[in-house]
Amino acid sequence: METPHSAYLDQLNDVQKNAVTATEGPVLVVAGPGSGKTRVLTFRIAYLIEKGIPPWQILTLTFTNKAAREMKERIGKVVGDRANQVWAGTFHSIFARILRVEADKIGYPSNFTIYDSDDTKSVITKIIKDMNLDKNTYNANAIRSRISSAKSNLITPILYAKNEELMQQDRMSKRPHLHKIYAAYTAKCKQAGAMDFDDLLYRLFELFQRNPDDVLGKYREKFKYLLVDEFQDTNQLQYAIIRKLVNYDKSDRNICVVGDDAQSIYAFRGATIQNILDFEQDFKPHGIQVFKLEQNYRSTDHIVQAANEVIMNNRRQIQKKIWSDKGGGSPISMIKAMTDSEEGKRVADTIIEQKNRMHLQNSDIAILYRTNSQSRIFEEYLRRYNVSYKIFGGLSFYQRKEIKDLIAYLRLVVNPKDEEALRRVINFPKRGIGQSSIDKVSGQAAAKGQTLWQSLPEAEVGKRAKQSINEFVDMVKKAAHKAATANAYEVAAYMAKQSGLLDLLKADNTVEGLGRIENFNALLDGIKAFVEDDTVIDVDTLPDKSLATYLQNIALLTDSDDKDKDGDYVTLMSVHAAKGLEFKSIFVVGLEEDLFPSFMSMDSLDGLDEERRLFYVAITRAEQLLTLSYANSRYRFGKMRYNEPSRFLSEIPDKHLANANKTSSRRSSSDSGGAVRSKVSGAFKKKTSSFKIDPTTFQPSPSSEIKAGQKVLHLKFGEGVVKSIDGGAANRIATIYFDGIDHPNRRIMLKFAKLQILT
DNA sequence: GTTGGTATCTGTGGA
DNA sequence: AGATACCAAC
Numbered sequence: 001m002e003t004p005h006s007a008y009l010d011q012l013n014d015v016q017k018n019a020v021t022a023t024e025g026p027v028l029v030v031a032g033p034g035s036g037k038t039r040v041l042t043f044r045i046a047y048l049i050e051k052g053i054p055p056w057q058i059l060t061l062t063f064t065n066k067a068a069r070e071m072k073e074r075i076g077k078v079v080g081d082r083a084n085q086v087w088a089g090t091f092h093s094i095f096a097r098i099l100r101v102e103a104d105k106i107g108y109p110s111n112f113t114i115y116d117s118d119d120t121k122s123v124i125t126k127i128i129k130d131m132n133l134d135k136n137t138y139n140a141n142a143i144r145s146r147i148s149s150a151k152s153n154l155i156t157p158i159l160y161a162k163n164e165e166l167m168q169q170d171r172m173s174k175r176p177h178l179h180k181i182y183a184a185y186t187a188k189c190k191q192a193g194a195m196d197f198d199d200l201l202y203r204l205f206e207l208f209q210r211n212p213d214d215v216l217g218k219y220r221e222k223f224k225y226l227l228v229d230e231f232q233d234t235n236q237l238q239y240a241i242i243r244k245l246v247n248y249d250k251s252d253r254n255i256c257v258v259g260d261d262a263q264s265i266y267a268f269r270g271a272t273i274q275n276i277l278d279f280e281q282d283f284k285p286h287g288i289q290v291f292k293l294e295q296n297y298r299s300t301d302h303i304v305q306a307a308n309e310v311i312m313n314n315r316r317q318i319q320k321k322i323w324s325d326k327g328g329g330s331p332i333s334m335i336k337a338m339t340d341s342e343e344g345k346r347v348a349d350t351i352i353e354q355k356n357r358m359h360l361q362n363s364d365i366a367i368l369y370r371t372n373s374q375s376r377i378f379e380e381y382l383r384r385y386n387v388s389y390k391i392f393g394g395l396s397f398y399q400r401k402e403i404k405d406l407i408a409y410l411r412l413v414v415n416p417k418d419e420e421a422l423r424r425v426i427n428f429p430k431r432g433i434g435q436s437s438i439d440k441v442s443g444q445a446a447a448k449g450q451t452l453w454q455s456l457p458e459a460e461v462g463k464r465a466k467q468s469i470n471e472f473v474d475m476v477k478k479a480a481h482k483a484a485t486a487n488a489y490e491v492a493a494y495m496a497k498q499s500g501l502l503d504l505l506k507a508d509n510t511v512e513g514l515g516r517i518e519n520f521n522a523l524l525d526g527i528k529a530f531v532e533d534d535t536v537i538d539v540d541t542l543p544d545k546s547l548a549t550y551l552q553n554i555a556l557l558t559d560s561d562d563k564d565k566d567g568d569y570v571t572l573m574s575v576h577a578a579k580g581l582e583f584k585s586i587f588v589v590g591l592e593e594d595l596f597p598s599f600m601s602m603d604s605l606d607g608l609d610e611e612r613r614l615f616y617v618a619i620t621r622a623e624q625l626l627t628l629s630y631a632n633s634r635y636r637f638g639k640m641r642y643n644e645p646s647r648f649l650s651e652i653p654d655k656h657l658a659n660a661n662k663t664s665s666r667r668s669s670s671d672s673g674g675a676v677r678s679k680v681s682g683a684f685k686k687k688t689s690s691f692k693i694d695p696t697t698f699q700p701s702p703s704s705e706i707k708a709g710q711k712v713l714h715l716k717f718g719e720g721v722v723k724s725i726d727g728g729a730a731n732r733i734a735t736i737y738f739d740g741i742d743h744p745n746r747r748i749m750l751k752f753a754k755l756q757i758l759t
Numbered sequence: 760g761t762t763g764g765t766a767t768c769t770g771t772g773g774a
Numbered sequence: 775a776g777a778t779a780c781c782a783a784c
Contacts (some may be wrong), residue, residue: 372771
C-alpha cells in the first residue's frame with residue numbers, strides 16, 4: 001500500500017492530520033464544536049481510498065441523511081466517483097438495507113414495512129384498548145418511550161418481565177401490565193411484517209446474534225473500516241452492533257468514532273455518553289489512539305468562552321478547552337421582553353438592524369428555539385417585515401394527512417399484512433365499512449389467528465359492508481398485481497385515482513384544500529422523480545424503481561432532508577435540528593425556566609445537564625453574532641404563563657455580554673457584579689418585584705374590549721384609567737393614566753398590551 | 760354508518 | 775389552543 005501525500009492534508013492542523021492518517025486500529029476523536037470534525041472524517045475516508053482500500057469496504061454511520069450525503073459529496077471532491085461506492089448512511093438506513101437482504105432469517109418478509117412513531121403509537125393505543133386498560137394511566141406516549149428505551153437497552157419482553165427494577169417502576173407508576181403491552185406490541189409488529197425505528201437496530205442485532213457465522217461473518221469480512229459520526233448520540237444497542245462488527249478475536253479493529261460528549265443531546269431517546277467512556281476502555285487493550293480537536297474555527301472568542309463557561313456547570317465531562325484565534329468579536333446581546341409577542345417583534349427588529357448595519361443576508365441568520373411551537377410568533381413578525389424565512393421541522397411533509405393516506409394505500413399494496421395501513425384506508429375515502437364492521441372482522445381474524453387482511457374475503461358482516469369490502473380487496477389486489485411489473489409511479493398514480501383520494505381532494509375548493517392537493521401532487525411528482533432518477537447509488541444496489549424500494553427510501557427520510565438550500569431566507573428551527581450547522585448570526589430565543597431548560601427535564605440533574613448541553617450546542621452555532629432572548633410571559637397551552645429567565649443566562653459571565661446591566665428589571669443587583677452570575681436565578685427572582693401586581697392572578701382582557709373611561713390593570717404599571725383611544729382598528733392606541741409612576745400618561749399599543757379591565 | 764357537537768387530553772427533542 | 779376521542783342524534 002502506498003502512503004498518499006496529497007495536498008489536502010496541508011489544509012489540516014497537526015491534530016487533525018494525525019487523526020486522519022492513523023488509519024489502523026481503534027481511534028477516538030473528541031471534537032469540540034466548529035473544530036473541523038466533518039473535515040477530519042471525510043479526509044480520513046479519502047485518505048483510505050487513496051491508500052488503496054476499496055471504497056465498498058468502508059462503512060460510515062451517521063445520524064442524519066444530510067450528514068451522510070454531505071460527507072459523500074466532500075469525499076467526492078477529493079477522490080471523485082469512487083466516493084459513491086462508500087457505504088455511508090444513517091444507522092437506520094444502512095441497517096434497513098442489510099435487513100431487506102437477510103430478513104427471512106429472522107422471520108420477516110424482505111418487503112417489511114417500517115412503522116413510524118405515529119403507527120407505533122396507534123398500535124399501542126389499540127392494544128391498551130383491547131386489554132381494557134385505563135388509557136390515562138396507560139399513556140400511549142409514555143409506554144412507547146418505555147418500550148423504545150427497553151429495546152435500546154437490549155431488553156426483550158421476556159427480559160423485561162424478569163427485570164425486577166423495571167417491574168418495580170411500573171408498579172410504582174400503577175402500570176403493572178406494561179410488559180404485557182410490550183409483548184403484545186412486539187407480536188403485532190411481527191405479525192404485520194413491520195419494524196419500528198428501534199426494530200431496525202434491534203432486529204439487526206438479533207440477526208447477527210443468531211447467525212454468527214454465515215451472516216455476521218459476511219459483514220465482518222465486508223466492512224474492513226468502520227467510521228461512526230456523532231458517537232455521543234449512539235445508544236447501547238447501536239454500540240452493541242458496532243462491537244459485534246469490529247470487536248472480536250483476530251479483528252484488525254479498524255474503527256474510528258468521532259464525537260463530543262458536550263454535544264450529546266439525545267439521551268431522551270436512549271443515547272448515552274457512557275458509550276464514549278466505554279469505548280476508551282473496551283479498545284484500550286487494542287492500542288486505542290485518542291485525538292482531541294480543541295481549536296474552534298467557527299466562532300469569535302466571546303462566544304467560545306461563554307460556551308466554555310456554560311458547559312463547566314455540567315458534572316461529568318471529558319476535559320477539554322475550546323479556543324479560538326478569531327479575536328473577541330461582538331459581545332453577546334440580550335433581549336428581555338415582557339411578552340412572547342414582544343420577543344418576536346424585537347428579534348425581528350434586530351434582524352432588520354443587523355441586515356442594515358452589518359450587511360447580513362437572510363441566509364446568514366437563524367432563530368433557534370427549544371420547541372417547534374415557538375416558531376409561530378417569529379413567523380408572524382418576519383412576514384410583517386417582509387423578511388423571507390423558512391421553518392424547518394414541525395409537521396414534516398410525510399406526516400401530513402393527505403400524504404399519509406396515499407402512502408398507506410401504497411404500503412398496503414406492498415405488504416397487505418400492514419395492519420396500520422389497512423385500518424387507515426379501509427374506510428377512507430368513505431365506502432361504508434364502518435367501525436363496527438371492522439371490529440367484527442378484526443375479532444374473526446383474531447379467532448382464526450389470521451391477519452386482518454386475510455380475513456377480509458371471508459368476513460361475516462352486513463350485506464352492504466360485505467360488498468364494499470370485496471370491492472376494496474379487489475382494488476388493492478389489482479394494484480398489487482400491477483406493482484409486480486410496473487414502477488412506483490405507475491402504481492401510485494393508479495392508486496391515487498382508484499382509491500378515490502384524488503377525487504375527494506379535487507372536490508375541496510377551500511384554501512386548505514388547494515394546499516392539500518398541491519402536497520398530494522408534490523408527492524406524486526416526488527415518486528416520478530424517484531423513478532426517473534438515473535444516478536447509481538453504489539455497486540451493491542441495482543437500480544430498482546419498484547414501489548417497495550420507494551417506500552423503503554422515504555420511510556427513513558426526515559423533513560430536513562428534502563429542503564432546498566438555495567434561496568435567501570432566515571432559518572427558523574429547533575436547537576436539535578441545528579446541530580452541525582453554523583450561521584453568522586444566531587438568535588437563541590425563549591430562554592426561560594420551564595421552557596429552556598424544559599419542564600420535562602427539571603426533575604433530574606441528568607436532564608438538566610442535557611438541557612445545558614443543548615444550550616451549548618445552540619450558542620456554538622454562531623460565528624459572529626449571538627443574541628439571547630426571553631420573555632417574562634408567554635402563551636402556552638392556551639394559558640398565559642409567567643416564567644423566570646433561564647438559569648443558563650446566569651451562567652454566562654457579564655464580560656461576554658453587551659448589555660448586561662442595561663435593564664430596568666434587575667437594576668437592583670447589577671452593581672454587585674452578580675446580576676447574571678447568581679446560582680439558579682437568585683437575582684432574577686427579584687425581578688418579579690418590579691411587577692405591581694401578582695402575575696399569577698392577572699387575567700388580561702381581550703384588547704377589543706378596552707374602552708375610554710375604564711379602569712384597567714397593567715402588568716407592569718399597575719392600575720390606570722383609560723383616557724382615550726385612537727388609531728385604526730388594527731393599531732388602536734390607548735392613552736392611559738397610571739398614578740404614581742414617572743410619565744404617568746402612557747400610550748399603549750392595544751395590540752401588544754395585556755390589560756385587565758377592572759370596571 | 761355517518762354526522763356533528765362536546766369533553767378531554769396534551770404538553771420536547773427525532774430516525 | 776388545537777387535536778383527538780367519544781357520544782348522541784340522524
